[in-house]
Amino acid sequence: MAQLARNYYKTLQQSDPVINLNPEENDRQLESILDEIPNNQKIETPDETALNWPITQNQVLRALHLMKNAMATGLDGCPYELWKTLKDQYDAATRTNQNAFDIVKVLTAVFNDICLYGVDPRTGFAQGWMCPIYKKKRPH
Numbered sequence: 001m002a003q004l005a006r007n008y009y010k011t012l013q014q015s016d017p018v019i020n021l022n023p024e025e026n027d028r029q030l031e032s033i034l035d036e037i038p039n040n041q042k043i044e045t046p047d048e049t050a051l052n053w054p055i056t057q058n059q060v061l062r063a064l065h066l067m068k069n070a071m072a073t074g075l076d077g078c079p080y081e082l083w084k085t086l087k088d089q090y091d092a093a094t095r096t097n098q099n100a101f102d103i104v105k106v107l108t109a110v111f112n113d114i115c116l117y118g119v120d121p122r123t124g125f126a127q128g129w130m131c132p133i134y135k136k137k138r139p140h
Contacts, residue, residue, distance in 0.1 A: 005132045013130075055111045060104050061087075075127055083107070 021029065043049060064087055067080040086103035093100030119126045 009130050055108055055115065057104050057108045060108045060111070064104070075124070075129060 046052075064080075064083055067084065069079075069081055069084075071080060073079050083103060086101065090100045090102050090104070114125070
């Protein structure tokens with residue numbers, strides 16, 4: 001079963017999506033779908049929601065704090081402990097008035113840049129890998 005899922009997702013990730021719609025037809029279908037949302041569930045000013053606000057250093061700090069240690073890394077191979085260690089080293093250096101690399105400031109700037117301009121396709125930043133892991137008590 002795992003082999004079947006692996007092959008399916010591998011093939012899915014390596015093939016280009018089939019898009020047969022011209023831009024006008026795509027826009028028409030999108031509008032048709034959006035029209036199905038009840039008016040009482042629509043956001044009146046979507047550009048003013050918190051999801052469009054800049055990311056703050058406090059949010060990045062909270063995310064770092066909530067990361068669990070000893071978890072699988074991303075495709076970059078950097079474990080969460082790396083980001084936490086860089087933050088701890090910065091904190092220690094600033095306590096003794098030394099210059100240091102502020103990973104929280106850098107991550108905040110990177111995330112806000114992505115929000116404004118999107119992901120540069122040359123970076124591979126948005127790439128992912130999926131592997132279904134079946135639990136012993138729940139084989140399906």
